[in-house]
Amino acid sequence: MPNAEGPVSVADFRAAMRLIVGNVSVITAGVDNDRSGLVVISVVSLSAEPPKVIACVNRSSSTWPIIERYRHFGVNSLGPQHQRVAERFSGFGGIKGKDRYDGAEWTTLKTGASLLTDAVAAFDCSLDEMIDRGTHSIVIGSVEAVRTQDAGQALIYWRGGYRPLDA
Secondary structure (H helix, E strand, O other), rough: OOOOOOOOOOOHHHHOOOOEEEOEEEEEEEEEEEEEEEOOOOOOOOOEEOOEEEEEEEEEOOOOOHHHHHOEEEEEEHHHHHHHHHHHOHHHOOOOOHHOOOOOEOOOOOOOOOEEEOOOEEEEEEEEEEEEEEOOEEEEEEEEEEEEEOOOOOEEEEEEEEEEEEO
């Protein structure tokens, strides 16, 4: 329904955003016991030459200060087999920080950010800039390394839930 009166409510905005299909990715940051991560639904290519990506990270998340401190982050695009990873990094069951990494296999490439070994696509990024807007920061990263394992499936988020997508 159109909203002709006043500003858009948070509830209306969230309801509308749930109707936009998004690829599920886990953003990782930090090293060893000082690491965390979160799920994002939209990672976007900013530039191919040089390769750069952007994601939006809530400044109140536990991951935001770790990205700022270590000046790196990983982007891990998930497949349907990673739904439990997505749930852990969404904080289901109160799981926080380094405990979110349990139950999956991780590696590092150039920056030290953790990358899921069987991610559909993984981007190892150094932090260029964080631009604050509203409750979030637009995180811009230079892609230092990539890994791909295209199995013809992706994990998407739509209508408030994780769903498989086949090619």
